[in-house]
Amino acid sequence: MRLSVRGIAAVIEHTNLDPTASPDDIVRLVEEAERVGFHGVCVNPLYVRLARDVAARRVKVISVVAFPLGALPLDSKIAEGERAVSAGADELDVVSYIGFVKGGRRDLYRDDVEGFVSHFRREHPDVVVKVIADVPSLTADEVRIVADVVSGARPHFFKTSTGYAPRGTTPDDVRLLRSLLPGEIGIKAAGGIRSLRQVVELLDAGADRIGTSTAMRIIEEARRELEVGGCQ
């Protein structure tokens, strides 16, 4: 795969979901995203309005919803997403409730995923919707059920992890999901991504977006390795 620093930055969502992040931290996140050319910033709902207020229009504001447990009733998930859109979110990363899959309640899981996606597809067709499931917490059979339900719901992206799972996302996770999901559903890899090597391997495995809270370090690494090494 032929990669440039600019190309890598363009698929990264510069992320700060830390519950100790201050308003100043979010302003800095946005400034870094503008300077480097990241796709956007991924923040908690609390900071959507602030991020949108200070960001240039080309920097997308991504809000998580029901993060990180996904353990809200559907009406609360939709209301939280609606408030984020009103505050200026361009994209919504909603956590689906995998306890339904683990408890054999595929019907409830489908209601949870389809209910959210269909609402925003209908009411806010310009808003990009990503459905998150913590793949590292699922068995292979459970991943198949999740992929099947998500395929039916047709969000814009499937996101592999909240980052609260017992391990990070691997290229094998992405390859499996790529084989299970229809081509029009993109894959956002997230969770434990801390090096350029991981980013390159995940993109190579089929990821379309990368979510990471160490994007600045990764970009510094990319500048050293790709520009100095002449691999562009």
Added chain:
Amino acid sequence: MRLSVRGIAAVIEHTNLDPTASPDDIVRLVEEAERVGFHGVCVNPLYVRLARDVAARRVKVISVVAFPLGALPLDSKIAEGERAVSAGADELDVVSYIGFVKGGRRDLYRDDVEGFVSHFRREHPDVVVKVIADVPSLTADEVRIVADVVSGARPHFFKTSTGYAPRGTTPDDVRLLRSLLPGEIGIKAAGGIRSLRQVVELLDAGADRIGTSTAMRIIEEARRELEVGGCQ
């Protein structure tokens, strides 16, 4: 302190906030709470209605709000709490946003805490409100700011941790908080509480309630030590 198994059970909130919990797990949680005589069950908003539907009236249903990050705007926190009350919650454990304290924005922290507490005090005076701050993530100075703001807001309880903090709650944490908070604000100790010894020490330090996801094990321990040992 003179303790009985029944007395210990009565101050415990039997807790399952695991994002992989199935509906069956929640039904079992409620059944255990009824059988043992726990104060109530503490669940995610997703499961408030189910818990209320299957629980006897004397078992309180406690819902967390904005859990575990507290990173929602105030209107979303209130809306999530309102939905939980409509679904049958007797008590609301809301996570306050400690990033405001860490960022030197005591004004925003006060708006967050007072806004939630005053809304529910006014609109739902029978609902018990607990304000959560992750004390293990705070410096001593920050704990003082949190205690000061919470003292002004007057919730029914202060809850010491989400359980997602880097360490559990200690008797020293509880003693410090007890010295800082007015007597009418109770203390719910939570986070990393897994043994009878911890429960006894935390109660002795001034805690009024205990939140734990290993309540059944603690009660078995209490039955062995307090009943067989004749310490009642």
